[in-house]
Amino acid sequence: MRENNSQLQHKLAEFFKRKKTDNGAGKHEHDPKNVTDQEERYHKYMANLKGLKTEQEAMKEMYAQQIEEVRQKCQEKLQQAQQETEAFMKLKEEVAQKSYSSRTGRPFPPHDIESYIQREKQKELEVTTMRLENIQLKNKLKKQEHLLKEKEELSEGLHLIDFEQLKIENQTYNEKIEERNEELMKLRKKITNTVQVLTHVKQKLQFVQVENEEQKIGLKDIETKVSQKRDILNRTKQAKDALRVDNQHLQQKCGMLGNDPLLYDYEERKDEKEELTNLLQKLKIKHTDTTLNCNKLHRKIEGAEKVTATN
Numbered sequence: 001m002r003e004n005n006s007q008l009q010h011k012l013a014e015f016f017k018r019k020k021t022d023n024g025a026g027k028h029e030h031d032p033k034n035v036t037d038q039e040e041r042y043h044k045y046m047a048n049l050k051g052l053k054t055e056q057e058a059m060k061e062m063y064a065q066q067i068e069e070v071r072q073k074c075q076e077k078l079q080q081a082q083q084e085t086e087a088f089m090k091l092k093e094e095v096a097q098k099s100y101s102s103r104t105g106r107p108f109p110p111h112d113i114e115s116y117i118q119r120e121k122q123k124e125l126e127v128t129t130m131r132l133e134n135i136q137l138k139n140k141l142k143k144q145e146h147l148l149k150e151k152e153e154l155s156e157g158l159h160l161i162d163f164e165q166l167k168i169e170n171q172t173y174n175e176k177i178e179e180r181n182e183e184l185m186k187l188r189k190k191i192t193n194t195v196q197v198l199t200h201v202k203q204k205l206q207f208v209q210v211e212n213e214e215q216k217i218g219l220k221d222i223e224t225k226v227s228q229k230r231d232i233l234n235r236t237k238q239a240k241d242a243l244r245v246d247n248q249h250l251q252q253k254c255g256m257l258g259n260d261p262l263l264y265d266y267e268e269r270k271d272e273k274e275e276l277t278n279l280l281q282k283l284k285i286k287h288t289d290t291t292l293n294c295n296k297l298h299r300k301i302e303g304a305e306k307v308t309a310t311n
Contacts, residue, residue, distance in 0.1 A: 093117060104206040112202055119198070123191050130184050137180060141173045 096113045100106060148166050 089117060089121070103203045104210055106206055106210070108202065108206075109209075112205070116198060119194070123187075123194075126187060127184070127191075130180065130187065134177065134180050134184065137173065137177050141170070141177065144170060144173065 093113060096108055096116070097110070099108060144166070148170065
């Protein structure tokens with residue numbers, strides 16, 4: 001289309017150049033014949049222009065149709081690639097579901113498989129993005145190299161500064177490509193390390209799950225024993241409560257029998273009573289003796305008073 005457009009522009013330029021020349025020559029010629037020739041040439045050129053426009057439109061439609069066909073083919077290829085990728089991922093998932101761990105001998109859990117597939121899809125997306133960027137940079141590099149080659153072929157009017165600038169840009173693009181390649185290699189190494197770590201974690205998780213199952217079985221046995229012991233304890237508590245009630249009834253019936261504090265207090269009170277009784281007897285005897293002594297003293301005093309009064 002660009003070439004056809006360029007040809008049309010060249011033809012229009014020649015037409016206007018000839019028209020200008022004809023107009024310059026016709027300034028001094030006003031005869032009807034020249035006017036008729038000019039009109040014929042004008043109609044001829046207009047017919048050629050119309051034909052060129054029609055041809056351009058036809059070529060435009062043809063190129064648009066070709067572009068649409070290529071786009072449809074590209075879409076079909078993309079859909080086919082997507083289907084193949086999904087089928088491959090599904091196959092991997094089925095293989096993973098049927099696989100067994102080399103360490104525990106158990107199948108891989110579904111959530112681990114799903115997590116691994118999601119991470120792998122993410123990594124594939126990152127790798128695809130990096131590849132597209134790398135392809136774009138390579139195409140850009142090829143384009144710049146092609147432009148550089150064209151400028152080298154037309155190097156008569158090319159300045160040294162432009163050439164050096166292109167060399168610098170080319171070097172910059174090469175460095176970017178190398179950096180992208182290094183990043184891509186690092187990403188691949190990172191994916192490999194991640195897969196290894198993930199495999200190790202899966203094996204450890206399976207071992208922990210086996211231990212967890214064993215611990216659950218042991219816990220169930222312990223819970224059964226605890227339930228049995230709890231039943232025995234409840235029966236023992238009920239028997240203890242029954243014995244406590246019977247003991248209380250017996251204590252109410254026997255009075256102080258069996259009540260050691262009351263018995264001890266009773267004995268202490270009894271001993272204290274005996275001691276007080278003995279003390280009371282002693283005081284009574286002492287009081288009697290004191291009374292007798294007082295009576296004797298009174299008699300002596302009275303006798304002495306009588307003797308004194310007689311004298």
